[in-house]
Amino acid sequence: MxxxxxxxxxxxxxxxxxxxxxxxxxxxxxxxxxxxxxxxxxxxxxxxxxxxxxxxxxxxxxxxxxxxxxxxxxxxxxxxxxxxxxxxxxxxxxxxxxxxxxxxxxxxxVDSTLARARRTWLTLGPLRDLIDSWTTSAGTERFAIDNLVGFLKAQPIHEQIEPSMRWVRQLCVSSNGAVDSAGFLLIEWLQDLRSEVTASARPHYRAVVDGLALAQHPSAPAPQRLDE
Incomplete structure (x- = not known):
């Protein structure tokens, strides 16, 4: 077939x-x-x-x-x-x-396809308030996290930092402070953005990194070392 x-x-x-x-x-x-x-x-x-x-x-x-x-x-x-x-x-x-x-x-x-698609992809502005609401109700399954990070990677770096770092925290950090599901894209995304994180976004970045460590995620040491 x-x-x-x-x-x-x-x-x-x-x-x-x-x-x-x-x-x-x-x-x-x-x-x-x-x-x-x-x-x-x-x-x-x-x-x-x-x-x-x-x-x-x-x-x-x-x-x-x-x-x-x-x-x-x-x-x-x-x-x-x-x-x-x-x-x-x-x-x-x-x-x-x-x-x-x-x-x-x-x-x-896939990599070249994504690179081309991101150049003309949907922008954040019209979706800002809706994504904020969505991150509080979408659950913490890996596909929700991967889909959010996948969308954010199509946005300018400064928008991936603010307000997006807060959205990632809202979506993936549970009430006990752990990240129950990191998906496939979160770790690399955190590593790529580490040097760009602003003072106002750092608490959200830190909460996600700590949440990965608390959940004993296999890749948690990598972003945690980057933040030390």
């Missing part, structure tokens, strides 16, 4: 389906509002759109128009009861709300 061809066809379909959104943003907004009753369907849609936009600057621009509405629509809807959400679909949807560039699983050149 030609899985690469199938994936490319899916990307083309998603791009064609939503290319008119800048002219008709209410079309996409209404579609998302309809799907909020089905977290599973909406989470799959958002994940697919992020993959398609990673390869299309035009679609990335389109998502920049509609993503604030997507986040607000999901964050303000009533949460499902535990019985209704027994398969964790709401959690998956919350994870997908962070608009990170998402390469296809068939991509053999």
């Amino acid at each position: 030609d899985t690469t061809g199938t994936r490319k066809s899916m990307v083309r379909w998603r791009k064609r389906s939503f290319v008119a959104v800048p002219e008709e943003p209410t079309v996409m907004a209404g579609f998302v509002d309809t799907l909020t009753v089905s977290p599973a369907a909406l989470s799959h849609l958002l994940h697919g759109l992020k993959i398609a936009a990673t390869y299309s600057p035009e679609l990335a621009k389109t998502l920049g128009v509609v993503w604030p509405h997507i986040m607000e629509s999901v964050l303000t809807r009533p949460l499902p009861t535990e019985q209704v959400d027994r398969f964790g679909q709401q959690e998956r949807l919350m994870e997908e709300l962070a608009p990170n560039p998402t390469p296809s699983g068939a991509d053999l050149h």
Whole structure:
């Protein structure tokens, strides 16, 4: 089976389906509002759109128009009861709300794909308040953390520091001070930004580093040594 061809066809379909959104943003907004009753369907849609936009600057621009509405629509809807959400679909949807560039699983050149996508990716400004709210309700699963860090890496360095370091702390440091799940991207991101951390952001950086050490994360010594 030609899985690469199938994936490319899916990307083309998603791009064609939503290319008119800048002219008709209410079309996409209404579609998302309809799907909020089905977290599973909406989470799959958002994940697919992020993959398609990673390869299309035009679609990335389109998502920049509609993503604030997507986040607000999901964050303000009533949460499902535990019985209704027994398969964790709401959690998956919350994870997908962070608009990170998402390469296809068939991509053999992920680093160069991400580098290109980040140059034209969604900007932080229109999403600032929504991400702040999201980090307090998305849970601490690794996909939420990876998706947030993936989005932040597409932003200028000064925005990765402030207010983003506080958001990472809000998302991944639990009430007991430990980082229960660091994902795959957090450690390297902390190391890369260590020399850029400002005085006002340092308490948040320190809390995350200490949280990794408290949780005895295998890579915790690396960022901790960098901060000594």
